[in-house]
Amino acid sequence: MNPYIPLLAVVAVAFILPVVLLAMSSMLGPKRDEAAKGDPYECGVPQLTPPRDHFPVKYYLVAVLFLLFDVEAVFLYPWAVVYRRLGILGLVEMAVFLTVLFLGLVYVWKRGALEWD
Amino acid sequence: MIIGTENYLAVSLLLFVIGAVGVLARRNLLVVLMSVELMLNGANLAFAAFARARGVLAGDVIVFFVIAVAAAEAAVGLAIVVALFRKRGTVNLDRFTSLHQ
Amino acid sequence: MESVLFWILSVVAVASAVLTVSRSNPLASALSLTVCLVAVAGLFATLSAHFLFIIQLLVYAGAVMVLVIYVIMLLNLKEREMKALGLSGPRVFVSSLVAVFVVALLARAQSGSGGFDPVSPVLDGSARRVAEIIFTSYVYPFEVVSILLLAAVVGVVVLGMKKF
C-alpha cells in the first residue's frame, strides 16, 4: 500500500491550491452586480442563437474512434514491458494485432471519417 | 480489522445491483448505458477480489479484457444512441414506442 | 491504514453509484460515475492490483467517460427534457423488487463463502506479472479482442457516417 500514501498527499496538496485561489479571489474581488454583466459575451451583440442547439456530429465520431484506438493502444503497454522475454514470437503476436489495428485506421481513413471539411 | 474477500464482494454486489436497478428503472438512455458500466465494474471488482482470494492472477487478466470489451460496447452503444437522437431529438426511452403493437 | 482507505473508497464508490442512477441531470450522473470509477480504481489499488488501477483510470475514467460526457455535451439536452427523465414510479418498484431478490440470493450464496483468507496483498498484480500471463497463455483472446475492436470500428462508422 505504501506507494499510494504519498500519491494521496500530492493529490491533497494539489486539491488545496485551486480551492485557496478560488476562495481568495471571491473574497478580494469586488461584487457589483449589473444586468449587462449577466448575459453571455457575444462581442456586444445580444445573444443571437439559443445557447443549447445541436452541433455537428463529426466531433462525436472522433471521440468514438479515439476510445476504440485508445483501447488498442492500452494493449501495447503490457506487451512492451515483457517484449524482450517473448522474443520473436512476441513480435509476431503484436504484428498481427498491429495490422488489424492499422486496417481499422485505413478503413476509417478511406471511408472519410477523418475528413474535416 | 483485516479486510476479507467478503468485504470486496459486498461492494461489488452493491455496485452490480445498483447498476441493475438503474438499467431497469431509468428512462434516460445515457443513464441506462452508465448503469450497465456500473454492473460491469461490479463484476470486475468481484474478479479482482476472487483472484486475490484464490491466488490465481487470471482474475486480473479477465478484468483487463473486460475493460477493453466494455469500452468497445459503450462506443457502439453511444453510436446507436446518437444515430437515434439525430432523427428523433430525444433520449427518453418512453418516446420510442413505434415498435409497440 | 489499508482498512481505513478501503472503507472510504467503498463508501465513495457506492454513494456515487447511487447518485449516478438517481440524478435527473445526465451530466451529474456522468460525473458521479467518473467518481465511482476512480473509487473502484482505488479499490483495485488496495487489492494491490497496480496494473488494473492504472488501466481503469486510463481506459474507463479517462476515455469511456470522456466519450459519454462528450455525447451529453453534443446532444446537450434541453433543461425541460432533463427534468422529465427522473425515476418513474412503477419501474422503480419493479426493479427494486428484482434487486432485493438478487441481493438475497447472492448474499446467501456469499454468506457461505467463509474460508477465504484475509486479502493480504499476496498477489502482486504489477504490469509485468499480468503481462507475462496475457502474452503466454492468453494469446488467443488477445487476438480475438483485436478482431472485436475492428468490428466495433466498422460498426461505429456504419452507424455514424451520413455519406452512405
Place this chain on the structure above:
Amino acid sequence: MNPPLVTGDMLRAAIPFILLAAGGTVVSLAGAWRSKRGALFAALFLVLAFWKLFPLLDLEKGIELWDGAVVADRMSAFLGGMLLLSGLFALIVSPPVLRREGRNRAEYYGLILFSLSGMVLFVSTTNLLVLFLALELMSIPLYVLSGYNRGDDRSGEAALKYFLLGSFSSAILLYGAALLFGATGTINMAAMTGGDPLLATAGAFLVLTGFLFKMAAVPFHMWAPDVYDGAPTPITSFMATSVKIATFGALLRIFSLAGGAANPFAHILTGENAAKILPWLAVMTMTLGNVCALTQTNIKRMLAYSSIAHAGYLLLGLIPGSGAVDAKGILYYLFAYLLMTTGAFTVVIALSTRDKGREVTGVERYAGIGFRRPFLGIAMAVFLFSLAGIPPTAGFFGKYLLFSGAVHRGLTPLVVVAVLNSALSVYYYLRPVVVFYMRDTDTPVRVDDALSLRVASLAAVVLLIWFGCLPNIGSLPGVPALLHWVGSAAAALP
C-alpha cells in the same frame, strides 16, 4: 516462461475463426472502397470456411487448446457448419433487399462475417473469458446490423432495444462468471470442480440467465418481438436462426460438462429444488410463445413469437430427467429449425417490399399470393407445415426425435404439454396459408421476384423435404446419414 509454439493442430482448430475474421476484415475494407460485390467476397470466404471445417467433422478425438479456449471436435464442427449455412442464406437473401433500399454496402456483409466468427468461437470454447469475448463479438455486429436501415426509425429502435438488453445480459453473465471463478478458482469450465456449493450455484444460475436472455426464453423474451419486427428482415432471419444455434450449442457443451456432480451446473440440472427451474422455463416459453403468436397479424412478429416457442421445445431437450442431455435431438431440431425459419423469412422478404416507407408485413395484405406466385405459395406452405410439425417435413421429424427422447428420459408430462402446444401452433401457422389461397384482393402486394430469393427458398424447401423423410439413396445422404452425423457429433461431447 516460453511463449506457446503454434503447432499444426492449433491452426486446424482455430482456422474457421481466422478465416471468418479475415473475411470480415477484407469485406469491410472493400466497403470503404465502395465495392458493390461485397456479398460475393463474403460468400467466397464462407465457402472457404466450409471446406476447411469439413475435415474436422470426422475428427475422432477433440483438440483442446490454451486452457479450454478452443475446443475443436465433431460437435463444434457440426454446429460451425450449421452457422455457416445460416450465414450463407443471409448472404444470398440480403442483396435484393439492400439494392431495393440503395444501401448495398459491403460493410453489411463484413459485419455478418464478424458476427459469424463470434458465433463459431462461442460454440467451441469452455473458457469463461473466451466465452464472454465470443458473446460480445457475436452481439456487437448484430446491434449495428439491426439498426442498419437508418431511414426507418423502427430499425433504430430495434438496435437500441437489442443493445440495451444484450449488454444487460452480458453483464449478468459476467457476474456469474466471476462467482464461478471465485467458487472454483479456474476459468476453464471443463476443469471446474468442487468449490463452495452456494457460490457455484449462484454463479451457474447467473450464467444461465445470460444465456436465457440471448435465446429469448420466457422471462427474458420481451425484447425479441420488437427487435425481430424492427430489424431489416434478412437480419431478423439471421438473428433468429444463428443466435439460437450458437446459444444452444454453447449450452450443450456446458451442460454436458455437468456430468460430474461437483460441476457448478450440476445443481441446476440435477439438484433437488434447482432442477425444477428448467422444466418450468421450457413450459412457460412454449405456451407463452404460441399463445402470443395466435393474436399476431404482422407476419414478422408472428415468426418472432414462433421462434420463442421453438426455443421452448429445444429447452425440453436440455432437461436431463433420468438420462443425459439429448444432444442428438437438439442438433437435429436446430438443423430443421434453421431451414424452416430462414425459408419462411425468405418468402416474407419477397412479399414485404416497401410502400409508402413501411414494410408490408400484415398477413391480410398477402391475399391471393398462392395463385399469383405459385412457387412462393407452395414454398411458404411447406415452411409453415414444417414449423407446425406436420409429417412429411424435417420439422415433424425433429419434434418426433426430441419428444421421443424426452419420453425415454421420463419427462412425459412435459411432452404432453409440448404436443398440445404444437397442436395449438397449427392454427396460427396455417392462417397465412389460408390467406394465400382462400382469399383474394384487388390490390395485390408487389412481389420482389429476385432470382436469389427464389433460389434460397427452393434450396430450403428441397433440404426440408429431403432430410424430412427420404432414406439414403446410393451415395446421396438421406435422413439416416444426417442422423449418423448428428449422433457422432453428440458422442463427441465428454
Place this chain on the structure above:
Amino acid sequence: MSVETVVPFVMVLIAALLPLSLLPVMIWAERKVSAFIQDRTGPNRAEILGIRLGGVIHAIADVVKLMSKEEMTPARVNRFYFVLGPFLALFVPLVSFAIIPLADSLNLGGTVIPLRAVTLNVGILFVLAVTSFHVYAVVFGAWASNNSFTLLGGLRSAAQMISYELGLGLSVVGTVMVAQSLDLGRIVEHQGGTLLGFLPAWNLFLQPLGFLIFLVCIFAETNRNPFDLTEGESEIVGYHLEYSSMKFAMFFMGEYIAIIGASAVTATLFFGGYQVPYLDTDFLRAHSTGVLRVMLVSMGAICFVLALLYRRYHRRLTALYHDRRRNEARMLGGMMLLMGLAAVVALLFVSPLPEAGGQVVVAAVQMTTLLVKILVVSFFFIWIRWTLPRFRYDQLMGLGWKVLIPLALLNIFLTGALLVFSGRT
C-alpha cells in the same frame, strides 16, 4: 522521525511546490523570450523597492491583479460545473508532477529510499491518465458557460486533445520497450551509460522517431503554439471566453504548469532525466568530494562575474536615472559579491564527505541537471510558440490522425524488429 519518513515527506513537498515555484519563472520567461524574439525589451517596469530583476516582478503583479478583479458569471449557468472547469484545469497538471524521479535513490545502510514523490511501477501510464483527465476541464468549462461559441470552442479543443492523446500514448511505447519497464525510475536508469562511445544513452538517440512524435503530441496536448487554435485570441473563440479574473487565470496557470510537467516528462523520457550526461551515479558517488569542490568553485566564479556585471550596469544606471532604480544594481551586486566570498570560504573548509553526505551532494547535482533540462525544454516550448504560425483546424486534425498515429505504429514495429534482430533480447 527517521530518515525513511522525512525524505519521502520532503520529496512530496518538492513535487508539489516545484511547479508552483517554476510558474512565475515560466510567465516571465514567456514574456522575456517573446520580447527577445520580436526584438523588443519585454517587461521591466514593475518593481518592489527598486528591485526589478529584469521583469520577474511582473508575474507576481499579474497574479495580484487577477486575484483582485471582479468575478463575472453569466446568468443561467450551473455554478458547480462553471467552477469545476477551472478547478480541474489547475488541479490535474499539479498531480502529474508526482511521479517524476528527481534523483537516483539513496541507499543508506541497505535501505533504499527512492528520491521521488510517488514510486508507481506504472509510472508512464499515470502521466497518460492525467493528461486524459485534462480534457474534462476543457469540456466542463465549455459546457457550463452556457454560450454556444464557447461550447463549439470546447468541442474543438477537446477533439484536438483526445486525438493527440492517442499519438502520445503510442509514441511512449517505444521507450517502454527499450527500458523494459513502465516505471520512470527504471527508464532513467536505463539511460545511464553512453551509446557508441560519444553519445549519452538518452532515448532521444535510441528513439528519434518516437521523440519527434512525442514532442508534437505534447505540444498539442497542452494547446501550445502550432496547435493553440482553441484559444487563438485574435481570430477564434476559445472555451474560456466567459471566465473572468481568477478563474481565467487558473486556466492559464494550469496551462503553464502543464507545460512544466510536459517538459519534465520529456526530459525524463528522452533526455535522461536526472542523469548527468557522461557521469553516471556510481562515478559521481565515488568522487563526491571532488564534485562538491567543482560545484563551489563554479558557483564562486559565477557570482564574481555577476558582481562585476552589476557594477558596470550600476555606472550606466546612475548616468540615466535619478530615482530608486539606481540602487537595484548596487544591492544585487553586493549580494552576488557576498555569495562569491561564502563559496570561496566554504571551499577552504571542505573535507572528505561521509557516505551519506556524498550521496546527498550527488542527489543535489542530479536535481540541478534535471532542473536545467526542464528549463531548456520549456524554453523550446516558448521558442516554438513565437516562431511557427498557427495550424488550420483541418490540417491540425489531419496531422493528428493521418500522420502521427501511423508513424507511431511504424515506430513501435521498427523498435520491436530492431530489438529482436540486434539480439539484445
